[in-house]
Amino acid sequence: MSHPNKDSNSWAAKGVKNTVHLGYWTAAWLLTLALAKFGPETIWQSNTVLTALAILVNIGVGYGMIMANKRHLKGLDEMQQKIQLEAMALSLGVGLVAGFAYSNLEVANLIPFNADISHVIILMALTYLAGMFFGIRKFR
Amino acid sequence: MKNRLKVLRAERDWTQAQLAIELEVSRQTVNAIEKGKFDPSLPLAFKAARLFDLTIEEIFQDEPAS
Numbered sequence: 311m312s313h314p315n316k317d318s319n320s321w322a323a324k325g326v327k328n329t330v331h332l333g334y335w336t337a338a339w340l341l342t343l344a345l346a347k348f349g350p351e352t353i354w355q356s357n358t359v360l361t362a363l364a365i366l367v368n369i370g371v372g373y374g375m376i377m378a379n380k381r382h383l384k385g386l387d388e389m390q391q392k393i394q395l396e397a398m399a400l401s402l403g404v405g406l407v408a409g410f411a412y413s414n415l416e417v418a419n420l421i422p423f424n425a426d427i428s429h430v431i432i433l434m435a436l437t438y439l440a441g442m443f444f445g446i447r448k449f450r
Numbered sequence: 451m452k453n454r455l456k457v458l459r460a461e462r463d464w465t466q467a468q469l470a471i472e473l474e475v476s477r478q479t480v481n482a483i484e485k486g487k488f489d490p491s492l493p494l495a496f497k498a499a500r501l502f503d504l505t506i507e508e509i510f511q512d513e514p515a516s
Contacts, residue, residue: 321474387475389488449482 328382335375342368389449397441405434452511456484458502472501 313448318400319333345353354360383394459469466484470477473494482488490498490510499506 319471322471322476377489387479388494389478389479389482392488448476449478449487 325385328385332378332382334377334448335371335430339368339371339375342371393442393445393449396445397438400441401434403439404437405430408433451489452486452513453483455498455507458504458509459484466516469501473497 343365346361346368349364350356350361383391386394412421412425412430415421455469455512459466467477470480473480475494476496479488483490495510497505498509502509
């Protein structure tokens with residue numbers, strides 16, 4: 311009969327490592343996104359080559375963030391993966407439906423301001439957080 | 451699905467956290483399985499069976515839909 315070894319929680323340690331790596335990649339992606347967005351106006355006076363380079367770097371770091379997220383998800387246990395899957399499905403669905411509806415509202419001039427993609431991203435992030443909250447509560 | 455995970459764990463004086471380490475899942479997942487809120491996959495059920503040196507049927511029992 312085997313006995314639990316309190317000192318060898320390598321699975322949990324790997325999970326923490328994956329989460330920290332995802333945090334680093336996300337922070338790096340945000341920094342490169344800010345650089346690509348504000349750099350042309352504030353740092354290199356709209357130099358096209360530098361702007362294109364900043365966007366390429368942002369895409370490259372974005373790829374790293376996606377892979378880090380994939381590793382993070384694969385490192386979770388099956389219940390955590392189920393919670394993530396349901397939250398992401400909700401977020402994706404709401405983003406798709408609300409995104410197109412928002413776009414149609416702008417095209418039809420039914421909203422008094424320009425539809426910005428960041429509004430949809432914020433909505434998706436909030437929906438994901440709500441999905442995670444209810445998912446965790448469901449299995450508690 | 452019903453299971454005897456809590457009883458088996460108590461018999462060995464293990465905490466949920468200790469069992470979670472052995473099964474390589476989170477403590478929350480062990481808790482959800484014990485409460486019948488989450489049904490484990492077949493590989494996880496086999497892992498639990500190996501850990502307790504029992505068959506899957508001796509740990510997990512199907513609950514007919516009422």
